[in-house]
Amino acid sequence: MQLKHLIRHFAVAGLALAAIVPAHAEKTVLNVYTALETDQLKAYQQAFNSAHPDIEIKWTRDSTGIITAKLLAEKAKPVADVIMGVAASSMVVFDREKMLQPYAPANLKALNPRFRSAGATPTWVGMDVWGAAICYNVAEMQKQGLPRIESWKDLLKPEFKGKIVMPNPNSSGTGFLDVTAWLQMFGEKGGWDYMDKLHENIAVYTHSGSKPCVMAGAGEFPVGIAFEYRANVVRSKGAPIDIIFPKEGLGWDMEAIAIVNGTAKLEAAKKLADWATTREANELYAKNFAVVAMPGIATRLKYVPNDYEQRLVKNDFAWMGKNRDAILAEWQKRYATKSEPKK
Amino acid sequence: MKVAGLSTLPPGRRATVSERLGGPLLLLAAVALTIFLLLPLGALLLGAVRDDAGAFSLARFAEFAATPGMATAVWNTLWVAVVVTAITVPLAFVYAYAIERACLPLRGLWRIIGLSALLGPSLVGAIAFIQWFGTQGVLKAWLGETSVYGPVGIVMATVYASFPHALMILVVALATADGRLYEAADALSASRWRKFVTVTLPGARYGLISAALVVFAYSVSEFGIPKVIGGNFPVLAVEIYVQVVGQHNFGRGAVVALLLLLPVLLAFAIDWWVQRRQQAGLSARAVPYRPRPDWRRDLPLLFYCLLLATAMLGILGMAAYTSLVRFWPYNLELSLDHYIYGLAEAGVLDAWLNSLRIAGLTALFGTPSVFFTAWLLEKCQGGPTGLRPLVRALAALPMGVPGLVLGIGYILFFNAPDNPLNGLYQTLAIMVVANIVHYYTACHLTALTALKGIDREFEAVSASLKVSPFVTLWRVTLPVCLPAVLEIARYLFINAMTTVSALVFLYSPATLPASVAILNLDEAGELGPAAAMATLIVLTSAAISLLYSLVTHLLFRRHQAWRQGQR
Numbered sequence: 001m002q003l004k005h006l007i008r009h010f011a012v013a014g015l016a017l018a019a020i021v022p023a024h025a026e027k028t029v030l031n032v033y034t035a036l037e038t039d040q041l042k043a044y045q046q047a048f049n050s051a052h053p054d055i056e057i058k059w060t061r062d063s064t065g066i067i068t069a070k071l072l073a074e075k076a077k078p079v080a081d082v083i084m085g086v087a088a089s090s091m092v093v094f095d096r097e098k099m100l101q102p103y104a105p106a107n108l109k110a111l112n113p114r115f116r117s118a119g120a121t122p123t124w125v126g127m128d129v130w131g132a133a134i135c136y137n138v139a140e141m142q143k144q145g146l147p148r149i150e151s152w153k154d155l156l157k158p159e160f161k162g163k164i165v166m167p168n169p170n171s172s173g174t175g176f177l178d179v180t181a182w183l184q185m186f187g188e189k190g191g192w193d194y195m196d197k198l199h200e201n202i203a204v205y206t207h208s209g210s211k212p213c214v215m216a217g218a219g220e221f222p223v224g225i226a227f228e229y230r231a232n233v234v235r236s237k238g239a240p241i242d243i244i245f246p247k248e249g250l251g252w253d254m255e256a257i258a259i260v261n262g263t264a265k266l267e268a269a270k271k272l273a274d275w276a277t278t279r280e281a282n283e284l285y286a287k288n289f290a291v292v293a294m295p296g297i298a299t300r301l302k303y304v305p306n307d308y309e310q311r312l313v314k315n316d317f318a319w320m321g322k323n324r325d326a327i328l329a330e331w332q333k334r335y336a337t338k339s340e341p342k343k
Numbered sequence: 344m345k346v347a348g349l350s351t352l353p354p355g356r357r358a359t360v361s362e363r364l365g366g367p368l369l370l371l372a373a374v375a376l377t378i379f380l381l382l383p384l385g386a387l388l389l390g391a392v393r394d395d396a397g398a399f400s401l402a403r404f405a406e407f408a409a410t411p412g413m414a415t416a417v418w419n420t421l422w423v424a425v426v427v428t429a430i431t432v433p434l435a436f437v438y439a440y441a442i443e444r445a446c447l448p449l450r451g452l453w454r455i456i457g458l459s460a461l462l463g464p465s466l467v468g469a470i471a472f473i474q475w476f477g478t479q480g481v482l483k484a485w486l487g488e489t490s491v492y493g494p495v496g497i498v499m500a501t502v503y504a505s506f507p508h509a510l511m512i513l514v515v516a517l518a519t520a521d522g523r524l525y526e527a528a529d530a531l532s533a534s535r536w537r538k539f540v541t542v543t544l545p546g547a548r549y550g551l552i553s554a555a556l557v558v559f560a561y562s563v564s565e566f567g568i569p570k571v572i573g574g575n576f577p578v579l580a581v582e583i584y585v586q587v588v589g590q591h592n593f594g595r596g597a598v599v600a601l602l603l604l605l606p607v608l609l610a611f612a613i614d615w616w617v618q619r620r621q622q623a624g625l626s627a628r629a630v631p632y633r634p635r636p637d638w639r640r641d642l643p644l645l646f647y648c649l650l651l652a653t654a655m656l657g658i659l660g661m662a663a664y665t666s667l668v669r670f671w672p673y674n675l676e677l678s679l680d681h682y683i684y685g686l687a688e689a690g691v692l693d694a695w696l697n698s699l700r701i702a703g704l705t706a707l708f709g710t711p712s713v714f715f716t717a718w719l720l721e722k723c724q725g726g727p728t729g730l731r732p733l734v735r736a737l738a739a740l741p742m743g744v745p746g747l748v749l750g751i752g753y754i755l756f757f758n759a760p761d762n763p764l765n766g767l768y769q770t771l772a773i774m775v776v777a778n779i780v781h782y783y784t785a786c787h788l789t790a791l792t793a794l795k796g797i798d799r800e801f802e803a804v805s806a807s808l809k810v811s812p813f814v815t816l817w818r819v820t821l822p823v824c825l826p827a828v829l830e831i832a833r834y835l836f837i838n839a840m841t842t843v844s845a846l847v848f849l850y851s852p853a854t855l856p857a858s859v860a861i862l863n864l865d866e867a868g869e870l871g872p873a874a875a876m877a878t879l880i881v882l883t884s885a886a887i888s889l890l891y892s893l894v895t896h897l898l899f900r901r902h903q904a905w906r907q908g909q910r
Contacts, residue, residue, distance in 0.1 A: 031852070037867060038689060058852040062859075063866055065588035070848055072591050073754035079769060079851075093591060139673060171589030204492050204574045207584065214868035219672060220478045234868045238670040328590070333411045336577060 027056045028268040033071060035064040036085035036255070037233075043284055048275050055268045063208070064090060064173055075099060081263040082272050084127075087173050088254035091117070091124040092321050100124060101259040103270060107277035115254065115293035124258035127276060128289035131252035131312055132178055132245075133228040135213035139240040140222035152182070152194070152246045155223065160201045165212040166225035167205065170328055170336070173253060174209025174227050179331060180320050181251025181313045192334070199335050217241050229288055232303050243303045249313040255289075365723025365812070369730055372716040376737040378764070380780050383752035384744065386759070391597035407598045416577040417602070423494060423578065424562040424606070427501045431509050431558045434502070436551065438651060439513035441644035444520075444543070446636040448645075451892050454514065455885070456652040458507040459659060461834070462884040464841040464858045466865060467877045468500045469571040471661040479672045492574030500568045503658060505561045508785050509554040511834055515789050515827045516550020517543075519796040522632035535640075549795055552617050553788040556610040560742035560784070563606050567844065579603055580745055587751060600748040604740075614739060615732070629798075659881060666875035681871035682879070685864065691876045694860040698840050699883070701774050701856055705839035709779035709786070710832040714824070717790035718816060722802050742784035746844025749781055754848055769851040777849055778839040786831045793827035794820070829895050837884040 034041065038061065045057050060080070062070070068090040071080060075097060083094070094100050095117060102121035115126030136149055146159055155164060167175030183191035203221050206212055213231050216224030217239030231243040257276045259269045275281055282294040290301055290308040305311075394400040407413060435457075441447055442454050460468060475482050476491040476499075489495050520543070528538045544551075566580035573581060579599055586596035666682070668675045685691045720734055741749075757768045767773045797820060805815040821828070843858045850856060857880055865873035 038863075060850075060852055062847065062863065066847055069588050069591055069751065070754065073593070073751050073848065074758050076755075077758050077760045077765065079758070168585070168589075171585045202575075203490075207570050207581065207589070208866055210866055210868055214870065217868065218479065218870065220473065230868060237868065238674060240673055329410075336412045336575075 027054055028265055029056050029058055030081050030265055030268050030272060031058050031060065031079055032082045032084050032272070033060045033067050033080040034083070034085045035062065035067050035087070037229075037288075040085075040284075040288055043287070044281070047280060047284060048272065051275060052268075052271055055271060057272070065171065068093065071099070072097070078260045078262060080260050081265045082257065082259055082269045083124075084257045084272070084276065085255045086258075088124065088126060088256045088317065089173055089176070089320070091256045091258055092317065094258065095123045099261050101261045101263065101266070101269075103259050103273055105270075105277040106274040107279075110279075111277060111293045112295050115256075124256040125273070125277060126254040126256045126293050127281075128255050128285040128293065129252050129291040129309075129312065130227050130229050130255065130289060131291075131308070132174075132181060132250040133213075133226055133231045134244040134246065135216040135224040135226050135231050135234060135239075136242045136244055137216050137219050137222040137240060138242050140219050144222065146222060149223070149244050150247055152248050154246075155201060155225075156194075156197045158201075160223060162201065162203045163221055164198070164201050164223040164225065165204050165206055165215050165221045166198075166202060167209045167212055168207055169331055171207040172209040175205070176324075176328070177227075177251035177253050178225055179251075179327060180315070181249060183327065184313055184316065184319075185249045192330070195331075196334065202335075205335070213241070228290065228301075228304055228308075232288075232301055235303055245305060245308065245311055247311070250308075250311050252312045252315060363725065365719055366726030366730070369716070369719045369723070369726045369734060372712075372719065373730060373734050373737065375712075376734065376780075376783075379776050380737060380740060380744075380783075383749065383756035384740075385752075386755040387593065387748060387752040388597050388601055390594040391601050393594065395594075403594050403598045407595060412577055413582075416579050416582055419494070419577060420563055420579045423497055423501070424559050426498055427505060427562040428555050428559045430498070431502050431505050432551065432555050434651070435506055435509035435554065436513050436547075437644070437647060439510055439517050440543075441648050443514060443517040444632075444634050445641045445644045446634055447641060447648065451896075453648045453652060455888050455892065456655055457510045457648075458833075458837075458888070459655050459881075459885070460503050461507045461837045461841070462888070463659065463662065463877050463881040464843060464861055465504055465565070465567045466571070466843075466862060466873070467662045467881065468503050468658060469568055470665065470865070470870070470874065470877075471658040472496055472500050472503075472572060474661050474665060474671070475657070490574065492572060493576045496572035496574070497569050497576065497578070500572055501562050501565060503655070504565070504568060505558045506655075508561055509558050511785065511830055512550050512554045512557065512789055512792055513547065515792045515830060516547040516553075516796075518826055519793075519823075520546055520632035521629040523630050525632055526630075549617060550792045552613065553792060556614065556739075557742060557785050557788060560606060560610060564603055564743055564745040566745055566747060583745060583747060587747060593751065593755075596748070596751075600745065603745065603748075604743045606743060608743075610739060610742070615735065662874050662881070663878045666871060666878045669871070671870065681875035684869075685872035685876040685879075689860065689864060689869070689872060689876075691857055691860045691864075691872075691879075694855045694857040695876075695879065695883070697771075697854055698857040698880070701771065701778065701846075701854070702836045702839035704771070704775045705778040706832045706836040708775060709782075709835045710828060712779065713783065713786040713831055714790045714828055717787055717794055718820065721791060721794040722799070722816070722820065723812060738787040739784055741780055741782070744781075746781055746842065746846075747848075749777060750845040750848030753777055753845070769854075771854050774846055774849050774854060774856070775839075777845045778842060779835065781842065781845050782835055782838050786834060789827050789831055789834070790824070793824040797823055825895075825898065829891065829898075833888060833891055836887060840880055840884050 041059055041061065048057065064087050067086060071083065071094065078099070091100070100123040102119070102123050104121050105125055108116065108122070108125065111125070116122040117124045134149060146163065147154065147157055149155065166178065169175035169179045179195070182194050186194050209227065210230045212224030213226035213234050215221050217234040228243065231241070235241050235243060257273055259266070259273055263269050277293065279294060282292045282297050285292040286297045290304045391403055392399055392401060394402055438457055442450055447453065472491060474480060476486055476496070477483065480491070486495060524542045525538065528542055533541070564580055566584050569576065569578045569581045570584060579602060583596050583599045586592045586599060665671050667677050669678050669680065716734065720731060753773065756762065757765055757773060759765060801819050802812060802815060805812060841858050843862050846856055847859050850859060857876060861873050861876045864876065
């Protein structure tokens, strides 16, 4: 008798479970690959789910380099449905490999026309801009009696010998955008001349775009060539740094969203792409970035100047893409062969 | 391979059980290693001989040779590896000697501290070295004018990180010795030094060579340390990172990976050559050697252990200290904020549970696979000719393969649409398998070192008594090798707990491991929370190690009583 009861209990529980399960199963699971920060993800997911409770986002988050390598390695059988918050320079690579599904999000017309790939139907759409900045440790500045920094040229002063860290452009997109900005601002010859002199002052080329500001914040090296989002975060964690936006101009790249070619969840992916271009989404981006895709959204960041957008250099993405290999080879030739770090 | 190659027996003699079962089982191991190691590697390495259009070409090698600075990178990699090996192996040997051949108090403690570098992610070492010797470092003066960012930092951090790998093998090598040899030496009134050179060293020769190979290969293929602390000092492992992660050029990355395999081929050749000459240290008639207290030997060794243990704890301690201060080095107020932030806001708690599962499964499945394969190789006959060298080569291969290369190879191979195994991709299982394969070599060498210590006569006797070799394995070999088996399990567990390089490409949203979450925290500039979560992993691994010691202590009392000599 006992056993019979038990079986009946299980049967009832099973039925109840069966009633619940389909409700769960209706949720479309969307695999999204991203290089966004964890705290940003939470906010975006919450906002998106309040509009689309039937879609569940599963994030795979890592640094831009790792995520890009992973997406390329998975090319034959993509796992991701959507790529969100990955650098436009990576999107260009995916596009070339025919990995992206062209789609014009509902709100495309409302965006700044710079924030989309070329072509009738864009393959990727920009979300926000991240640009160069210098993290300058003021505690060390005072302790070591270092001069003020206002421009890129200031970094060439002999006092900064062995005091500057910057990302290696061969391993970091942030490093690459600095190099291309100098080449575009100072001209081909002027740019390399500048880097030759800067090289004399560089202590370490790091393999991560975030590390220079982190190291500057910890006082390892007083000056870190970084980007504004990381600078803002490091500063708000309590690091004694000033964030400097050199007056000659700033290199930048875009964070973008794209749908993966061949995804089985195309409808849900389109909904996410649509949402990413809404005013609501752009206002969320503006909490972390000074310049976003939708014009006229002005949530200024605490440590970023108002004219930030005007300071960005005129980036020619086509030129950058075409000359990437040549620029990196030249950089490698000039600066990578000296093995010993400068003292 | 023809299975008929098996029957080289003289007519009229039937194949023994060991021959009938040993061969096919070893074949099975070879197949598994091929699927989970050789084919994924091949999937990536093929890229080295293909151009952009996919046609066969050697252009990438030419490109590589023409890249400025590559010759420097090759040279740097080699000399750093030689220096690291020359420092680590003697350090670890004396430490292992102190643990196994002297009468020190708290032997278990020294052993756990000796293995402590394994307890945390390799990031811990790099962070701690920067904080001890970096620009803001407490001990910066020790380095004089030299910057820690460069070869000095790489050598120090690599010696620290590779020490436990060598220690594990050397402890096993020194655990077993024939007491009669020492008695004979005493009877001939040989000096202490002479006994060491003529009895101890030859007995541990195989372990010493294995340890040197493992340390050398570790230094060559490790990219996490030079990436963080290497400054502008180019080495090959970082070059793979730059090519694969920075430039997404898998082909050129594959060329460098192939280059890294060369030292391993060399190591395999040496290993094979030594194998043929090694004789069992523990013959069937052996009397276990049992050290007697002798303060002239024990006191210096105790100081030595104390010194090294202090240094190793100092490194872990720095990480723990960083996790407790608000903002190193400017706000040294103590707080638990980083722990709360890491666990609650950064969501490391789930990741930590994932890591526990991955590590548990890696130890559970990895230990028997590794040990059984080593046993088949060493103690059984049969199987087609060429199978044994093949399995040996496959077992030696992982130590020359950076995790990064293994990870990308796994994606390319297991995620291929026409691979029947592609259901494995994105599962926990594939991460467990990747871990076992990644750490295979050191475990294999540990098992082999232990097995080589036992005379083949045991098998011969059982065969003549018509006892199945599996019974001998269960009744004699396994109990004798129990310390090694447990060592392997612990090694797999704590490495799986802390590894990043292969898993960073293999995790799915549901299986994010803690070590990757910590790397991301550090990358984002959250040094405090990263140190806090790393400390948590160290504590977990340490707790598991202690638990292990307790449980094994009870087991040893039963199975290892023979080591204590006649009572």
